[in-house]
Amino acid sequence: MKTLLNNIQLQLTLQRLAHQLVENHNNFSNTVIIGIQPRGILLSDRIVKMVKTITCNNNISYGKLDITFYRDDVHTTSDIQLPSETDISFNIEGKRVILIDDVLHTGRTIRSAMDALIDFGRPAGVELLVLVDRRFSRELPIHPDYTGYTVDTILTQKVKVYWQEKDGKDEVVLIDKK
Amino acid sequence: MLSVKHLLGIREITAEDIALIFRTADNFKQVLQRPIKKVPSLRDTTVANVFFENSTRTRLSFELAEKRLGADVVNFSASSSSVSKGETLIDTVKNILAMKVDMVVMRHAASGAPWFLANHINASIINAGDGTNEHPTQALLDAYSMREKIGDLNGKHIAIIGDIMHSRVALSNIYCLTKLGAKVTVAGPPTLIPKHIQSMGVRVEYNLKKALEWCDVANVLRIQLERQHKPLFSTLREYALYYGVSRSMLDSLNKEILIMHPGPINRGVELNSDVADSGQSIILDQVENGVAIRMAVVYLLSGKRDNIE
Numbered sequence: 001m002k003t004l005l006n007n008i009q010l011q012l013t014l015q016r017l018a019h020q021l022v023e024n025h026n027n028f029s030n031t032v033i034i035g036i037q038p039r040g041i042l043l044s045d046r047i048v049k050m051v052k053t054i055t056c057n058n059n060i061s062y063g064k065l066d067i068t069f070y071r072d073d074v075h076t077t078s079d080i081q082l083p084s085e086t087d088i089s090f091n092i093e094g095k096r097v098i099l100i101d102d103v104l105h106t107g108r109t110i111r112s113a114m115d116a117l118i119d120f121g122r123p124a125g126v127e128l129l130v131l132v133d134r135r136f137s138r139e140l141p142i143h144p145d146y147t148g149y150t151v152d153t154i155l156t157q158k159v160k161v162y163w164q165e166k167d168g169k170d171e172v173v174l175i176d177k178k
Numbered sequence: 179m180l181s182v183k184h185l186l187g188i189r190e191i192t193a194e195d196i197a198l199i200f201r202t203a204d205n206f207k208q209v210l211q212r213p214i215k216k217v218p219s220l221r222d223t224t225v226a227n228v229f230f231e232n233s234t235r236t237r238l239s240f241e242l243a244e245k246r247l248g249a250d251v252v253n254f255s256a257s258s259s260s261v262s263k264g265e266t267l268i269d270t271v272k273n274i275l276a277m278k279v280d281m282v283v284m285r286h287a288a289s290g291a292p293w294f295l296a297n298h299i300n301a302s303i304i305n306a307g308d309g310t311n312e313h314p315t316q317a318l319l320d321a322y323s324m325r326e327k328i329g330d331l332n333g334k335h336i337a338i339i340g341d342i343m344h345s346r347v348a349l350s351n352i353y354c355l356t357k358l359g360a361k362v363t364v365a366g367p368p369t370l371i372p373k374h375i376q377s378m379g380v381r382v383e384y385n386l387k388k389a390l391e392w393c394d395v396a397n398v399l400r401i402q403l404e405r406q407h408k409p410l411f412s413t414l415r416e417y418a419l420y421y422g423v424s425r426s427m428l429d430s431l432n433k434e435i436l437i438m439h440p441g442p443i444n445r446g447v448e449l450n451s452d453v454a455d456s457g458q459s460i461i462l463d464q465v466e467n468g469v470a471i472r473m474a475v476v477y478l479l480s481g482k483r484d485n486i487e
Contacts, residue, residue, distance in 0.1 A: 066205070069217035069247075069477075079179055080481025082198075083205040119214040 004132070004159070005149055005172040013148040017129060018050035020146050021098065031096045032061040036113050037084035040101035042163040043131050047100060063088035070112040093121035102161045104130040107142035132159050132172060180478050184303040186292050187312035188353035196357060200322055202474035210246070210470060220249040223480050226279045228271065229306070230256040230286045235441050235465060236306050240283050243472035252279065267291065268298050275301055281480065302479045310344050310405065316440050317350030319471040321358060323464045324395050327436055332359035337389045339365045340399035340421065340448050343372050344406065347399055347440045352378055365389035366421060369410040386421050395436040398423055398448050418447050425452040436460055
């Protein structure tokens with residue numbers, strides 16, 4: 001197991017990502033943020049909080065999207081996936097959407113998320129923010145617009161992001177699996 | 179994961195299974211509020227709705243549920259098929275499955291028909307009502323609708339009123355509600371209540387007013403004249419007089435109870451219009467929840483397919 005980002009590095013990275021968002025979206029008047037369930041929302045919760053502080057705007061539209069029913073591997077994995085909650089209480093029609101997930105690997109989750117998103121309306125544009133980009137492992141032509149950390153990995157490895165709220169510590173690690 | 183491969187009856191599933199179905203139904207209920215009420219999860223799945231008995235609500239509800247999961251759907255009704263030429267149940271279903279169908283939703287007039295079928299075919303089977311035995315998805319949507327209105331059913335008082343003898347809804351409801359910890363009373367004329375039903379852990383009440391005074395929710399059942407082969411009460415008018423739920427009777431209670439009915443209603447017999455259409459009635463909520471519950475059941479059972487091949 002190798003630490004990719006420790007507590008302090010993670011804070012700096014999150015700050016940078018939040019500032020990059022504000023740089024491109026000003027006061028978020030026409031932009032919404034959507035975190036991907038289940039682990040992406042731990043990241044989006046943090047980012048949204050930081051963006052609110054930086055912009056002094058407390059009315060940023062923020063939703064949570066579950067993509068279970070849109071996956072392309074419903075019947076190829078042994079057990080059926082159980083869904084988490086989807087909570088998008090605003091209209092995304094004509095809005096600029098920032099999708100947030102913790103780790104980008106094959107790109108299939110993001111593909112599902114875009115399908116799910118389109119069922120809620122036609123956004124003006126969709127951007128992708130990820131904390132860790134496992135490059136060279138993509139199976140679909142998907143590329144992040146905002147990247148926290150880029151890492152080269154092989155298939156048997158796993159990137160795990162730990163959050164204080166859920167796991168009791170802030171850390172990003174690379175795990176070697178047999 | 180569900181502990182079963184088929185949904186044949188509530189008797190065979192656990193309280194955990196019921197909780198899982200409810201949790202999944204919550205997600206599908208949310209999907210049904212969206213502008214596009216459809217998800218593509220089961221686009222690789224084909225479901226056959228095989229109905230050997232008439233149905234409007236259940237069949238429509240299953241068909242909508244399957245389509246909103248993205249599945250392909252074929253419908254089959256006995257009246258317009260080779261069954262009238264004398265084909266057996268197994269032959270009919272095996273022929274349907276030979277066309278690469280993954281799941282069968284079946285209603286049959288013979289009690290136990292889905293169990294018989296489950297022993298002979300590999301596809302997952304959902305029982306949509308068998309004779310006077312079980313109607314599991316109806317019981318699930320009934321309990322789900324109750325829970326939505328009055329919260330956790332543990333310790334709640336539920337009365338099931340009317341034709342208990344011929345009702346598969348009653349039997350499935352009793353299994354489901356007792357598994358969820360509710361207290362159940364069945365009420366109706368003595369001729370329509372089976373002997374020894376107390377052994378299922380329910381109370382029996384012959385006086386409608388007393389049953390209504392006791393309960394938080396009254397699930398009123400349809401009088402099934404088509405299944406009564408000998409007269410069990412003298413006239414419908416007499417039944418309506420003693421066991422029909424009326425506005426004046428509800429007003430005479432010192433509390434407001436919920437009124438449910440699995441449909442189709444015999445208006446003026448078991449339920450008066452001024453009750454069925456009142457704010458106390460959650461009959462249309464039941465129908466709405468039916469689609470979400472059936473989506474959950476079909477979705478959860480579709481994952482059991484890998485064990486087959």
